[in-house]
Amino acid sequence: MTLPTNDGLDAIMADPAGAVIGLDFDGTLSPIVADPAQAYVHPEAPAVLAELAGHVRAVVIVTGRPPATALALGAAPAGPSLEDVPGLVILGHYGLERWEGGRITAPPPPAGLDLVRARLPELVRGMDGVVIEDKERAVAVHTRRSPDPAAALDALREPVARLAADAGLAVEPGRMVLELRPPGMDKGRALTAFLTERGARSVMFVGDDLGDLAAFDAVDAAGLPGVRVCSGSAEVTALAERADVVVDGPAGVVALLGDLCEAIGKRSARGAS
Numbered sequence: 001m002t003l004p005t006n007d008g009l010d011a012i013m014a015d016p017a018g019a020v021i022g023l024d025f026d027g028t029l030s031p032i033v034a035d036p037a038q039a040y041v042h043p044e045a046p047a048v049l050a051e052l053a054g055h056v057r058a059v060v061i062v063t064g065r066p067p068a069t070a071l072a073l074g075a076a077p078a079g080p081s082l083e084d085v086p087g088l089v090i091l092g093h094y095g096l097e098r099w100e101g102g103r104i105t106a107p108p109p110p111a112g113l114d115l116v117r118a119r120l121p122e123l124v125r126g127m128d129g130v131v132i133e134d135k136e137r138a139v140a141v142h143t144r145r146s147p148d149p150a151a152a153l154d155a156l157r158e159p160v161a162r163l164a165a166d167a168g169l170a171v172e173p174g175r176m177v178l179e180l181r182p183p184g185m186d187k188g189r190a191l192t193a194f195l196t197e198r199g200a201r202s203v204m205f206v207g208d209d210l211g212d213l214a215a216f217d218a219v220d221a222a223g224l225p226g227v228r229v230c231s232g233s234a235e236v237t238a239l240a241e242r243a244d245v246v247v248d249g250p251a252g253v254v255a256l257l258g259d260l261c262e263a264i265g266k267r268s269a270r271g272a273s
């Protein structure tokens with residue numbers, strides 16, 4: 001793969017020590033699969049992130065998953081795991097829960113989740129293949145394994161929105177999923193705060209789903225050289241329409257990051273000689 005021509009990428013390569021690289025997890029670092037518990041990270045992702053982390057200011061994963069789940073799915077039987085990526089930060093639950101250096105910080109779970117846990121099973125009763133994922137600080141309802149996933153998702157939109165309103169929660173729509181989660185935080189706010197915290201001089205964000213649009217907005221609003229990368233799929237087109245670079249799923253993301261590492265390495269070797 002040859003790196004595309006892009007001002008944001010050029011800025012990252014010219015000054016990697018000032019760059020923050022943000023990445024989504026599902027659909028970006030791990031492939032979309034039927035069972036969320038089996039969405040293991042692309043086997044080459046931890047190694048390429050570890051190499052990248054040696055060049056840039058920070059690597060941060062911004063995800064709807066709890067950080068502990070991303071770490072569990074990022075464990076490799078051989079080679080490095082996500083946990084081995086130097087200085088990695090994981091902003092889970094759309095930025096509410098932070099993992100760094102083995103420590104997790106988070107606010108208490110929202111009270112409204114009890115209502116969701118009480119009512120959601122009744123709401124999906126009889127819907128073949130519809131599955132509830134309880135993430136402790138949020139609850140997601142998945143339709144990917146139903147006979148008609150898109151129709152099941154559409155049928156659930158209104159009742160889930162009503163339940164979220166009753167529970168004081170927000171609805172986060174995604175790839176064959178509706179998530180009921182605490183309001184007031186999103187990937188854009190999380191990324192913006194992180195860029196400020198780290199004094200970023202450039203930024204890349206890589207995502208695949210609707211929840212990543214807020215992070216694209218944050219790249220635009222940062223006032224820094226930036227690059228928005230879409231991990232492309234036939235399922236979601238909204239991100240590709242906003243992206244500077246579109247790659248083919250997690251394998252394409254890994255290839256792009258590998259090429260970025262190589263280009264940074266070559267530049268720094270030229271600078272040293």
Ligand SMILES: O=P(O)(O)OC[C@H]1O[C@H](O[C@H]2O[C@H](CO)[C@@H](O)[C@H](O)[C@H]2O)[C@H](O)[C@@H](O)[C@@H]1O
Binds near residue numbers: 024065176
């Ligand atoms: O912010 P992300 O890291 O992209 O997390 C968003 C949701 O991802 C997961 O669901 C998605 O991936 C599953 C595994 O491939 C797939 O089965 C499902 O259809 C997708 O929507 C996760 O299970 C959710 O909790 C996350 O909110």
